[in-house]
Amino acid sequence: xxxxxxxxxxxxxxxxxxxxxxxxxxxxxxxxxxxxxxxxxxxxxxxxxxxxxxxxxxxxxxxxxxxxxxxxxxxxxxxxxxxxxxxxxxxxxxxxxxxxxxxxxxxxxxxxxxxxxxxxxxxxxxxxxxxxxxxxxxxxxxxxxxxxxxxxxxxxxxxxxxxxxxxxxxxxxxxxxxxxxxxxxxxxxxxxxxxxxxxxxxxxxxxxxxxxxxxxxxxxxxxxxxxxxxxxxxxxxxxxxxxxxxxxxxxxxxxxxxxxxxxxxxxxxxxxxxxxxxxxxxxxxxxxxxxxxxxxxxxxxxxxxxxxxxxxxxxxxxxxxx
Amino acid sequence: xxxxxxxxxxxxxxxxxxxxxxxxxxxxxxxxxxxxxxxxxxxxxxxxxxxxxxxxxxxxxxxxxxxxxxxxxxxxxxxxxxxxxxxxxxxxxxxxxxxxxxxxxxxxxxxxxxxxxxxxxxxxxxxxxxxxxxxxxxxxxxxxxxxxxxxxxxxxxxxxxxxxxxxxxxxxxxxxxxxxxxxxxxxxxxxxxxxxxxxxxxxxxxxxxxxxxxxxxxxxxxxxxxxxxxx
Numbered sequence: 001x002x003x004x005x006x007x008x009x010x011x012x013x014x015x016x017x018x019x020x021x022x023x024x025x026x027x028x029x030x031x032x033x034x035x036x037x038x039x040x041x042x043x044x045x046x047x048x049x050x051x052x053x054x055x056x057x058x059x060x061x062x063x064x065x066x067x068x069x070x071x072x073x074x075x076x077x078x079x080x081x082x083x084x085x086x087x088x089x090x091x092x093x094x095x096x097x098x099x100x101x102x103x104x105x106x107x108x109x110x111x112x113x114x115x116x117x118x119x120x121x122x123x124x125x126x127x128x129x130x131x132x133x134x135x136x137x138x139x140x141x142x143x144x145x146x147x148x149x150x151x152x153x154x155x156x157x158x159x160x161x162x163x164x165x166x167x168x169x170x171x172x173x174x175x176x177x178x179x180x181x182x183x184x185x186x187x188x189x190x191x192x193x194x195x196x197x198x199x200x201x202x203x204x205x206x207x208x209x210x211x212x213x214x215x216x217x218x219x220x221x222x223x224x225x226x227x228x229x230x231x232x233x234x235x236x237x238x239x240x241x242x243x244x245x246x247x248x249x250x251x252x253x254x255x256x257x258x259x260x261x262x263x264x265x266x267x268x269x270x271x272x273x274x275x276x277x278x279x280x281x282x283x284x285x286x287x288x289x290x291x292x293x294x295x296x297x298x299x300x301x302x303x304x305x306x307x308x309x310x311x312x313x314x315x316x317x318x319x320x321x322x
Numbered sequence: 323x324x325x326x327x328x329x330x331x332x333x334x335x336x337x338x339x340x341x342x343x344x345x346x347x348x349x350x351x352x353x354x355x356x357x358x359x360x361x362x363x364x365x366x367x368x369x370x371x372x373x374x375x376x377x378x379x380x381x382x383x384x385x386x387x388x389x390x391x392x393x394x395x396x397x398x399x400x401x402x403x404x405x406x407x408x409x410x411x412x413x414x415x416x417x418x419x420x421x422x423x424x425x426x427x428x429x430x431x432x433x434x435x436x437x438x439x440x441x442x443x444x445x446x447x448x449x450x451x452x453x454x455x456x457x458x459x460x461x462x463x464x465x466x467x468x469x470x471x472x473x474x475x476x477x478x479x480x481x482x483x484x485x486x487x488x489x490x491x492x493x494x495x496x497x498x499x500x501x502x503x504x505x506x507x508x509x510x511x512x513x514x515x516x517x518x519x520x521x522x523x524x525x526x527x528x529x530x531x532x533x534x535x536x537x538x539x540x541x542x543x544x545x546x547x548x549x550x551x552x553x
Contacts, residue, residue: 110407157524187402188412191515217527253524273521278385279410280521 008061008109008117016311020120023310024102026149027122031100034141036124039099041081043106047071052293053080054263059108061117074106079264079287079302082125087294095128095298102307116308123284123304130299131286132240135268136248138284138301139240143248145305146272150314154281156251157217157271158237159258161285164214166233171206185214186259214257223254230256236267264290270303276316281309325349325536326369328529329522332382332390334375337493338514341419342391346370348540349533376400379409379517388522389530391417394512395424395491399452412523414530415516415537421493424455424509428487429480430502436487440465449479449488456489459509477501 005011012020028038047055047063050073058076066072075081078101090097102122109115124141126134139156146154164185168178177200184193194211202210213230216222220241226234237254244252253273260269260283269285284303291298333342333356343353351368363372371387378392379400390411401408426448428436439446445466450456453471460467472479476490481501491512492498495505516537523530 155525188410188520189402191413191416215531217524253527255524271524273525275521275525278383278519278521 006117008115010116010118020307020311023149023314024120024122024307027145027305028100028102030141030145030148031122031124034098034144036098036100036126036141039082039085039101041075041078041085041101041103043074043104044072045075045081045084047073049084050075050080052083053077053290057262061106061108075103076107077105078103078121078123078304079125079290082127082302083290083294083300086127086291086298087296091296096134097127098124099127100124120307121282121304122307123282123302125300125302127291127300128298129301130288131236131267131301132243134299134301135240135286136243138303139252139270140245140248142270142272142284142303143251146251146310149310151274151310152317153276154251154272154274154313155253157253157255157258157273157280158240159255159260159269160234160236160267161260161265161269162236162267163233163256164259167210167213167229170229170232171202171209173200173202173206173210177202181210182259185257186261190215217253217255217257219252220249220254240268260285268301272303272305274313274317276313276319277309279309281313282306324351324369325533326351328369329389329526329533330369330371330387332378332387332392333370333372334378334390334392334514335372336375338375338391338393338420339372342514345417345419345537345540349536379411382411382517382519383409385519385521388519388526389414389533390517391514392517393420393422393491394510394515395422395452395455397515397517398424398510398512399454403454403458410520411517412520413515414518414523414534415541417514417516417537418541420514421511422491423493423511424452424489424491425498425505426459426487426489426507426509427480427492427498427503427505430504434506436506439486446487447485449476449485450490451476452489452491455509459489477503 060073060076063071063073082099086097102120104118105121106118109117124138126138142156164182180196180200181193184196197207197210209230223234223238223241241249258269258271264287265285266288267286271280271283274281282303282305286301288299291300343356347353355365356370371381375392376396378390379396381387382390397413401411428434436446445468447468447470448456448460449470449472451472453469457469470479470485476488477497479485480488480503498505518530
């Protein structure tokens with residue numbers, strides 16, 4: 001007999017479960033050693049709580065009603081629930097706060113693409129530690145955790161959500177024109193970016209900077225070579241790079257065009273890459289305004305890794321792919 | 323040295339195949355083997371995979387090809403109109419060749435059957451290989467449409483009455499004329515584009531940037547040649 005499962009969910013049998021557990025345990029050991037306390041929150045949240053995050057970019061897979069008619073949903077990520085916990089349970093606590101988690105999240109999928117609605121994420125949140133020190137700490141935890149689970153060829157892309165807006169304002173581009181350019185960059189369309197730069201009437205040196213700067217990606221030396229407006233706009237990344245230990249910085253790819261789409265990111269943004277997989281294994285960044293939406297404004301930074309993607313990348317590396 | 327060194331490129335078969343090979347030749351890629359054998363699809367010694375243009379975003383998004391060349395029509399259909407559900411690939415360069423126009427066309431005659439259907443029936447049937455583009459375009463222009471997806475010759479659908487109009491790509495308009503169809507509206511001009519996998523774009527940044535620089539130089543030189551001829 002074949003009994004169907006809800007679309008986008010699956011069973012995990014012993015061999016896979018054992019391998020996933022090994023990865024999760026390796027990550028957790030690093031998180032705990034670095035002082036991040038494990039936290040559990042309910043899979044169910046009020047929709048109005050999760051909506052303080054970004055339901056637009058991380059749309060929920062399942063919504064339901066409780067017996068009083070409140071709208072609930074299965075959480076789409078853990079950053080927003082942890083922000084809720086901090087505002088309600090740690091309102092007076094000394095800072096910074098360090099939390100880690102391994103949690104099942106539920107997201108709407110792209111149709112007909114075989115994506116999972118149910119995914120396990122492992123990550124950390126560091127709350128009350130501003131840039132650049134807090135960002136440097138979390139990047140160092142991220143690199144250590146990825147190495148601990150056995151991945152050898154991973155790299156971490158690091159960008160700054162505020163880089164392009166700053167560049168636009170330093171080059172005197174108006175709000176409306178600037179948002180058209182930013183949209184082309186966010187849609188990862190460099191052809192449209194150069195067309196729109198022409199269309200809004202920017203020419204010469206400014207046009208060249210606006211098209212070329214977001215295509216720059218490389219190691220720390222790339223940042224150090226920057227000049228003029230691009231260098232000014234990249235101050236956040238330069239200050240961050242100066243704080244990082246050697247074994248962290250050698251894993252990083254600084255990327256001036258990296259735009260994480262999730263709306264609550266305000267500063268540094270990360271993506272984790274491995275040559276064995278065509279898409280990022282996880283990501284994160286600074287979200288200095290999210291806690292304010294829960295009534296306790298605090299700078300914060302974190303990341304989440306997709307456990308299943310880590311597993312696929314590890315298996316790919318073992319097979320020596322790509 | 324092979325300018326694709328270390329990169330895997332998805333190359334479209336069909337009308338974009340010849341101009342793509344010509345471009346690769348100008349970059350110094352040995353293309354004789356690519357031309358010699360139509361049945362062979364994978365050329366690991368060159369770093370080239372060949373496939374139909376509409377499959378290129380699939381291979382590039384999955385990362386089994388680092389880069390790909392395909393038409394803007396394919397990218398509009400699969401990736402651009404719906405950033406949340408579309409394929410995630412980076413569009414790096416307009417290669418300029420393969421120029422064609424996406425059009426709304428319908429059978430010739432005193433009255434446009436599409437307009438007539440809209441006026442009398444409130445909805446027009448549009449046959450196309452580009453269901454997302456067609457649906458989006460009709461919605462944007464405030465017309466109710468029933469999109470009929472076909473895989474083969476779209477002209478046939480309008481000629482025999484499966485639909486009152488078609489949305490299709492046309493370079494010269496000849497096939498349309500031969501099937502007694504006329505262009506009613508132009509939707510978008512499409513050329514060949516270079517796309518990249520987002521992870522390869524970072525992990526193989528140096529090789530990709532080197533190739534981009536050579537392609538830009540080639541495109542720039544080509545533009546000068548054309549300007550010279552025009553003078």
